[in-house]
Amino acid sequence: MEPEALQYAKSHEWVALAQDGDDRIVTVGLSAFALETLTDLVFMDLPDVGLEVSPEDHLCDVESVKAVSEVYSPVAGVVVEVNEALPDQLETIGDDPYGASWICKIRLNDGADLDGLLDHAAYLKACADDAH
């Protein structure tokens, strides 16, 4: 997926929205900026399928040599699928952040929206501001 086509939470998760019949499914992952900043990932867990989440709820942990970071849900919905292979591919997680390194898929709740997320340009600006 092209990073320019995605939307982002300030907490560095990306979101790709797709329609699946009547359901709106978002795929969630961590941005290239986040993965580059974390470095040396050694462990991650995955959310449970069926987990109901609201924006900013804890989804899972990613752990580097140095520290543990939390991944938050960018949306309101239910986790319907997780990338089981990802925890065993942490050494290459940064190679394809917007493709093979997706974390989970969340079915949006009725009425839930992506308002409050940033487009790519606004997200990059937020990252640059954070760095100063």
Place this chain on the structure above:
Amino acid sequence: MPDATLLKQTPLHAWHAAHGGRLVDFAGWSMPVQYGSIVNEHHAARRSCGVFDISHMGRLRVSGPGAAAYLDGLVTRRVDNMKPGQIRYGLVCREDGGVLDDVLVYQGADFGVGEGGVSHSDSHSTFGVVCNAGNRDKMVAWMTKRLPSGVMFEDFTLSTAMMAVQGPEAMTIAAALCDIDVMPLGYYRGQAAHVMGAPAYVSRTGYTGEDGLEIVCRADATQAIWAALVEAAEAVGGGAVGLAARDTLRLEAGMPLYGHELSETIRPDDAGLGFSINLKDRDFVGRDALVALNDPAKPRQVRVGLELEGRRAAREGSRVLLDGDVVGTVTSGSFSPTFQHPLAMAFVDVAASSLETMLQVDVRGTSLPARVVSLPFYTRPKG
């Protein structure tokens, strides 16, 4: 976050910033926590050569006819019988036995790094002291308050720099820049030298578990020496190493870090540092309190090494349990790049401290099995 402009900078700050160093506030200093991958930097020191900017460490000089007696009255190890060039690890305590800092005392070392070092006749009355960055203000206040007349105390931290060169290739790389032969230097021995023509003090010391040299030089000589060390290290697959890997290296080597395994409230004996206290026929600040603190009737927790399976690390503050009961707390923990599984140091009840005891560590609600193992985790291969 404190205002970054208030942080102290080492003479290598611009180099770190220009070479991808991620600069963080460490004890009031803007220091590189990593340049790229922590794991790669860790392996550099274990496998070839890592070069560390440790200029944040405090460098103090005590000199004058009463210097030996003065220091001997402050440090838990004997200082007044040290030979020139000898270096000793010791603790500095309060009257109540609380540990203010752990230090290295260098007999005959001139951290002012004047031209030609200390003359032999002066060397018996000159000492260098290296203290932790975060304890420097406290130590300067403590030491100056007790300074007798005839003893001079100077803090050279800001006018000098300190670099560590560590790893199997470190001595060869460092030796190539020195005007004296440093290869015969014994472990915990130091000597005045010129490094790339600049007056310096070099010592066979380190905080990684590897062989290597530490170099103290004047601030204005630092950049050239650093650049040459990093270039030589990179040529053998190593390079500059940040503070994050310094921490994983010292954890594997089982070395205590003040604020974690040492503090004003941890008894040195419980930290396994009984060797650093010499009570025989001598007196120093805190001596009687240390003796009283070691009352065997008092409950105690002792430092142990813990080895965890899997990849999820126990971190500082994690609770340690035995059959569901809390028996201690993790003081340092990380994934170990060398062993590829998590390691930790913890203080646990004596009853839970025997080797091979199976404990559990509560990591954010998940109970992970942890085995008590002997320290250090890592010992470098000899020869």
